[in-house]
Amino acid sequence: MPQVLEFKLPDLGEGLTEAEIVRWLVEVGDVVAIDQPVVEVETAKAMVEVPCPYGGVVTARFGDEGSELPVGAPLLTVAVSVGADAGASEEGAGAASGSGSAGAGSGSGEVESSGNVLVGYGTGAPVARRRRVRPTAVAAAVPARVPVAPVVPVAAPDPVPDAVPGPVAVVSPLVRKLARQHDLDLRKLSGSGRDGLILRADVESAIRALAEGTSAPMPAGFAAPAAGVAPEPEAVPVSGASSAGRTVEGSAAQRIPLRGVRGAVADKLSRSRREIPDATCWVDADATELMAARAAMNSVAGPAAGPKVSVLALLARICTAALARFPELNSTVDLEAREIVRLPEVHLGFAAQTERGLVVPVVRGAQARNAESIGAEIARLTEAARAGRLTPAELTGGTFTLNNYGVFGVDGSTPIINHPEAAMLGVGRIVPKPWVHQGELAVRQVVQLSLTFDHRVCDGGTAGGFLRYIADCVEQPAVLLRTL
Known part of the structure; x- marks a missing residue:
């Protein structure tokens, strides 16, 4: 006898309490296998596919694309075949239910469940033996096509x-x-x-x-x-709402909800401005020698040749060398304890623009990587960011951020610190400019570097020393040989 089980939105980790339905991957009446992704959701930190821990026929879906659901709210129901020979144990099904992924359905038979909820999160229960679900076994319990469960308007x-x-x-x-x-x-x-x-x-x-x-x-x-007080009619009627925003009749105004990645960015930037007394210093640097060094690295042929090294990877390696000399800037402030916490490792964040907005993936353990290794990890994370596959763990835990806004064709900026970090290095575009080189006027490749720092963790002398060391390495890459 089939049993209808309810699968709820699981806890996605990192303190996230809600998610937006981006795209349904199954329809009502579809047969799903155990751990098959059934819906794509967007949290404040990442886009993830949620797999269903049960195999059977989808009988209902809850929520339209573009709607937000809290953790623990029903996602869909599945009609599962139940029998004495079901290969899963009650412990496996209980693990899935205990994680908030599924509620116990009606009936007392055992149902097959993987115990998994979401790759990287979910339960730690061992995966139960899978058994192929026969559509005919549950077809009698539900119609071939059941109307989608309506969302309460x-x-x-x-x-x-x-x-x-x-x-x-x-x-x-x-x-x-x-x-x-x-x-x-x-x-x-x-x-x-x-x-x-x-x-x-x-x-x-x-x-x-x-x-x-x-x-x-x-x-x-x-x-x-x-009593006796009646609300006045709305001054400007709203024509309707959608995931893209609300358009107001009779005007060009549009209301765009601050949610998902955009909402998380807004909250973090606002908190940074409220809590961090930041200051910015900047300097122009002659990047001609750095560009020549990169060209030499990438021109190596034969067995010694490796992947191409990007300018961003070289700047990231320069940052890790500078943070080793000025550890004050690789720290955070504990307001409750009134302490500055200097961090032992450099988890280097870098700003990446995607279709979903600005995200900051994190290269972990950057202090132990060379330029080639950092470049490979930056490339991997950038590709994942553009595809919307970054996990919350890859978007959190940064200790210092590198922001290359030069890709937008601008020279300078005063970036907002990525809370709770203590500093951010901004890099403008590298362009030919007149420059005095060895006592003569010449055309050189010039870049503007800016450092926004938390004035609680250090004074201007330390920040200036850090930025000057960065500029020296850009102008004379051989300086890095001392720390390689």
Whole structure:
């Protein structure tokens, strides 16, 4: 007898509490195998494919593409064949359920489950023996094509007059925190999610209504205003909403939600500006010799030839040498303990522009790598970033960031520090300019270097010394021979 199991959005790790559905990989009525990816979701840190730990027939999907779901919310249901000869143990199925990936379905038979939820996360249970799912075994339990389970529309239900005692229908810790920060009583909200689940959008809508007063439309489910006070009609009607934003009728304004990668970047940059007293210094450097050294490296032929070395890889290697001399800039500040924490390893982040926005992949253990090794890792991470395959672990844990904004055709910038790091080196474009070289005016390849640093970890003398060492290595690459 088939058993219908519910697969919930698993904990994706790194403290992430919600994800946006980017693309469904299966339809209702499709037969899925154990650990087959069923949906592609975007978190604040990466795009990942979520595999289903069960094999069977998809009977329902929850959520449209572009909608956000909290961790623990249902993703889909699967009709699974159950029998006495099922190869999985109850422990394997329990491991999947315990990780938040699936709820126990009706029935008492054993079902086959891998125990896995997401590659790199999920459960640590051993993988149970797989058994091919026969579509005919579950075809009688569900129609060949079942309509997609409708998503509860965000419509304004009857207002809730008073707070309702008992538990609040909130799953996401982020939603609870947001409500606490704005002194919002969650019991006065009716959620727009499945079974009345209160979503982040509900809380944000209520916060906006409180801030704007009764002249703004009250959010769905928000407690009605005092008796005799009627909310005024919305001044500018909104024509509709989509994942790309909301267009306001009668004007060119467009509302674009700050979520996913863009939302995470906004939060981090805002926090950096609030907490870090940053300062910037810069210098022009003659990069002619560095470009000549790179050309010589890449011209080697025969057995000694290796992969091409990029300018970014050389600059990254120069950064690791400079951080060894000035460890103050490879640190972070512990505000609670009022301590500067100098870090033993250099995990070098580098800014990479993708279709999904700016991301900062991290080259781990960069202090132990040569230019060739750093370049190979930068190339791998860049390719993964553009394909949306970076994992949260590859986007976190940086201790220093290298930002090559010269690729955008600009000379200088004052970049914002990647919180909680202490510094960022910015590199402008390398262009021919008139330069005094050996006492004579010549055309040289010139680059502007800028260093934005946390003034709590060091003073201007240390920052200037770091930047001057970087410039010296750019102008005379032989300086690096002392540290290689």
